[in-house]
Amino acid sequence: MKNRPVRSAKRKAVKKYTPRKDELKNLADFTSKNPRPSLCIGKGGTLLYANAASLPIISDWGKKIGDMVSREWGELIKEVLVSGIRENVEVECSGRTYSFVMVPVKKASYVNMYGSDVTERKRAMERLTAAYAQLQEAQSQLVRAEKMNVIGTLASGIAHEVKNPLATISQGLEYLSKNINSKDENVNSILNYMEDAVKKADGTIRGLLDFSRATALDIKSENLNSVIEESLSLIKMQSEKSKTTVVQDLDKNIPQIEIDKSRMQQVFVNLFLNSIQAMPDGGELKVKTYLRKLVKRSVIGVASPGVESAIEIEEKSIIAEIVDTGKGIPKGIADKIFEPFFTTRQGKGGTGLGLSIVRNILEMHEAGIEIKNKEGGGVRTTVIFKL
Numbered sequence: 001m002k003n004r005p006v007r008s009a010k011r012k013a014v015k016k017y018t019p020r021k022d023e024l025k026n027l028a029d030f031t032s033k034n035p036r037p038s039l040c041i042g043k044g045g046t047l048l049y050a051n052a053a054s055l056p057i058i059s060d061w062g063k064k065i066g067d068m069v070s071r072e073w074g075e076l077i078k079e080v081l082v083s084g085i086r087e088n089v090e091v092e093c094s095g096r097t098y099s100f101v102m103v104p105v106k107k108a109s110y111v112n113m114y115g116s117d118v119t120e121r122k123r124a125m126e127r128l129t130a131a132y133a134q135l136q137e138a139q140s141q142l143v144r145a146e147k148m149n150v151i152g153t154l155a156s157g158i159a160h161e162v163k164n165p166l167a168t169i170s171q172g173l174e175y176l177s178k179n180i181n182s183k184d185e186n187v188n189s190i191l192n193y194m195e196d197a198v199k200k201a202d203g204t205i206r207g208l209l210d211f212s213r214a215t216a217l218d219i220k221s222e223n224l225n226s227v228i229e230e231s232l233s234l235i236k237m238q239s240e241k242s243k244t245t246v247v248q249d250l251d252k253n254i255p256q257i258e259i260d261k262s263r264m265q266q267v268f269v270n271l272f273l274n275s276i277q278a279m280p281d282g283g284e285l286k287v288k289t290y291l292r293k294l295v296k297r298s299v300i301g302v303a304s305p306g307v308e309s310a311i312e313i314e315e316k317s318i319i320a321e322i323v324d325t326g327k328g329i330p331k332g333i334a335d336k337i338f339e340p341f342f343t344t345r346q347g348k349g350g351t352g353l354g355l356s357i358v359r360n361i362l363e364m365h366e367a368g369i370e371i372k373n374k375e376g377g378g379v380r381t382t383v384i385f386k387l
Contacts, residue, residue, distance in 0.1 A: 036116050037098060043081055043109040045074030054115070060093045077111050080104045091115070097122050163205050170198050217260040217364055224257055224264075224318060224385070225250040225289055231268035232287070238273065243282030251290045254318050257385050263361045270358050271322050271381055278326025278379065288321040315386065322381040328373040 037054030041047055045068045050058050063069060069077075080087050080102050087102040100115040173195050180187065232239075232246060239246055275285050293316055355371075362369050368384035 036114065037100075038115070039100075039113040041069055041073065041077050041111050041113065043077065045069050045071075045077060048110055057091060057093045057098065057115075076102070080111050081106055081109065090118070095119075162201075166198060166201055166205060170195075170202070173198060217263060219258050219260055221256040222259050222261050222264075224254060224259075224320060225252070227259070227261055227264050228268055228287055228289065228320065231265045231272060234265070234269055235272045235276065238276050239285065242276050242279060244276050244279055245282075245284045247284060247286040249286065249288040251288075254289055254291050255387065257318055257387070259365055259385075260361075264365075267358050267361050267383070268320075268322075270355070271383075274355070275322060275324035275326060275379065275381075278324055278328075283325035283378075286321075286323045288319075288323075290319050290321075292317065292319060317387060318385045320383040320385070322383075323374065323378060325378045328377055328379055329371070 034051060035053055037057055038049075038051045039047070039054050039058070040049035047058065047063055047065055047067050047069055050065055058064065061070070068074070076087065076089070081104050084104055084106055086104070089100050089102060091098045091100060096117055096119045098115045099118045100113045103112045103114065105112060173191060177191050177195070180191075182188065228250065229248070232248070238244075272285065272287075279285075359369065362383065366386055368382075370382045370384075372380060374380040
């Protein structure tokens, strides 16, 4: 920060030393001719000396020799003199960064400051840090891609192995239901329970196949509002049963987009059902669409972390926003919600594949999704489509 010292952790006690007169003269000449900034500040905060190289710094401070330095500097000078320990501080000046060593001269009650321009070194460190972060991100993406590939292959194999026996069981149950004329209500109840169980298992298998399949998209120019309205009609029974009020705020002026209609319906149905299930005692589900230019980089495919690509700043996009008044995402699981088989509805019919499938479909469309808690409760899901 301008005119404010940034202290370093490096501190070192100063050994007592009395220089000779000729050494003092040479030191004075060295300091004045030194291409690096050198300053001397008295105990009371008075700027006693500044060589030519330090003039831009004190000019940036709005000070000259004989003036009092800022309160922050004055306090630091007193601390260094009292402790007798060297301090390392950084100073920002006109876009440059200087590192100073503050050397206390306790007997004379002043502090000598010897600086060097570390701007390029600091910038190089920032670039190195950014490059390391990008490398970690790339590694994370590669690990995730390999993990998803393995899971997809495994899921596909399991699904195909289970699908045929499941179909046989389903046909057998259908045959028994039609041909058993039992007056025992327990028999009929058990058959119904078995049919429900088979249907749930079949749903899981279909989810596994959807997750593992990388079939080609049937891309056509579609009206996103129509896709959303049709998706809402598909979950009408669930919304009414859970006493969820659905509010639509769809911008009629948004342009057509290139999507696979059936796949995108699958995306919105999954998202709508997630919101409804998060409001077991009822609530409000608001769906909004609008066109905007993004003012910041937006994640594609995931909420965070593990960014695959991004929609750039100022790029026009169509936004579909889904807001519910549910309980929100529990702490500590926000980075897991897109993982295959991760679910908060264990034992309640949740397979943990819904959001994984949603992400896969959106990635195939080069679309983005962000899911996060909103202030006041509930979740806001934002789906972003490039134009």
